[in-house]
Amino acid sequence: MAQSKGNVFHRLYVGNGAFDIVGKRKRWYVLFGLILLVCIGSIVFRGFNLGIDFTGGTRIQMSAQSASGEISSEAVKDSFTKALNEEPTSIQVVGTGQAATIQIRSETLDTAKITELKNGLNNDLKPNGGIDNISDSAVSASWGGEITTKALIALGVFFLAVAIFLALYFEWSMAVAALVAVLHDVIITAGIYSLVGFEVSPATVIGLLTILGFSLYDTVVVFDKVKENTRGLLGLTRRTYAEAANLAVNQTLMRSINTSLIALLPVLGLLAIGVGLLGVGTLKDLALVQLTGMAIGALSSIYIATPVAVDLKMRDPRYQAQAARVRARRDNLARKSGGEVVSGGDIVESTDDEAVQAELRREKALTAASGVPARTGKASDARRRPTGKKHR
Structure with missing residues (x-):
């Protein structure tokens, strides 16, 4: 029974933070960075197979x-x-x-x-x-040039609007992280077209713009969960910002996978029926860019957006100090229990939302009663004990 609870599918559906995605973010940076370099190199040196609408x-x-x-x-x-x-x-x-x-x-x-x-x-x-x-x-090649110019203008307006919205709804670090993820999706999708040699048509440009919304949608869902998990975090010593963000990614991971699969099925149908049965070339151009972009967008929302947001957030001295308090609390608990001291990235604490909310309520109640900031250290352990009861 214990073994069945530890399998991958169980951990995916439970979303208990068992997958350390944020903690291993450096390896994702290296992996996707190499892919980006290959794509950029192909775009620069190989170029695109431009269709007749662009070349005339x-x-x-x-x-x-x-x-x-x-x-x-x-x-x-x-x-x-x-x-x-x-x-x-x-x-x-x-x-x-x-x-x-x-x-x-x-x-x-x-x-x-x-x-x-x-x-x-x-x-x-x-x-x-x-x-x-x-x-x-x-x-005429001018028509394709006009389409490209308008697409670039639309892309710039899209990035600006997204940055303003996310900065207001979330915070600037998440806005920057979301733009990094979306830009990553655009470059990799374009690079794959360059590498494989797919013909670039106006339908390809239109499809490239449509994938931006999908990538952003999945990223916003994850960020919303990050915002929920990190509310009041500076007064807590349960987990660091990185761990709370990693929990959010785990909690939305199964949803991201399901959403991506459901979204990709119609695109696969469009590719199979539109090209295989109807032989419509325009549908092929549209389906190929959407299939590539949506798959890359789902990966970037998990492995790029949240890790980048965490790195930007951890530049804040307040969150650095909070992470230090978390480590000090764990070291203290390890000494009391006689166990080994482990790093925060290696600890998977209880991730039950009710437990998190209960701790938030306890923190607020103690703060209100004492009139001082949330406690840290040994003194807090004494105040944590309920009054009116004797302790042996």
């Missing part, structure tokens, strides 16, 4: 059906290369059945090359409708 070019569209059956992307690529002696930028099949179309994107082609390409596609593939059903359009 020509888009050719034709039916994906012919008299002999469905036209494959490989056949289109071979016909394109044969006609122009160069390869297309991308080929996408959009839709299903008789309504399916093939979209070919390439560098900007002049009128002569477009005519030559249409004739080649018609002769090699014989799509439904013939050459009259093969359309072309020019795409």
Whole structure:
């Protein structure tokens, strides 16, 4: 029975602080720092596979059906290369059945090359409708540039609004930590796109903006629990700020996992159905960035946001002094019990919320009765004993 209570799933659901996430924050900094360096290096040296909307070019569209059956992307690529002696930028099949179309994107082609390409596609593939059903359009790079500019402006406004809100609702340390986590999500998501070579389209930019809200939402939930656990902490000697924050992460850990899984299921469905069955390229671009960003956002809310908030908070001398009182109390208890003195990071005390609230009430009652700040040391042990009872 004791063994079943100690397994991972039990500790996840109980949320009793058994996972020392905040205490081991340095290893998370190193791990995610290395990932960030790889992503930044890829963005700087490898760059992005920008779509036609950002680079400009020509888009050719034709039916994906012919008299002999469905036209494959490989056949289109071979016909394109044969006609122009160069390869297309991308080929996408959009839709299903008789309504399916093939979209070919390439560098900007002049009128002569477009005519030559249409004739080649018609002769090699014989799509439904013939050459009259093969359309072309020019795409300007300025439109993609406008989308990018507006996205960057929206990103800046988002960061500013988030910083103001969190600073007012929580405190400046949590606001900075949340922005660090969100920025971390954006860089890693962009870096993965650069590493893998996914095509960046306007849908990708839009998807990148949508993941910011998800990352922030999960972080705010954890911070709200941190705020609850650390209320009145300076007058207590039960646990340090880092331990109270770690408890908050544990208490919301199962919720974060469940929320992330539930949120990722529709995105996976969008990716599988929209791309696998319907063949819609725009849905693929949107689903890929959301899948990557939401997964990274869930991890950053657990391993980055709260640890950074703790490091910033522990710069405050008041919380440093409170941590020293916690260690002194534990050393005192260890000496009395004849046990070994252990560090605060290695202690997992009772994390029952009712016990925490009961201790808060006792602290407030004693403070009000004595008219002095919350007690520390041996004198407090004497006052803690209830009056009216004899002690042996």
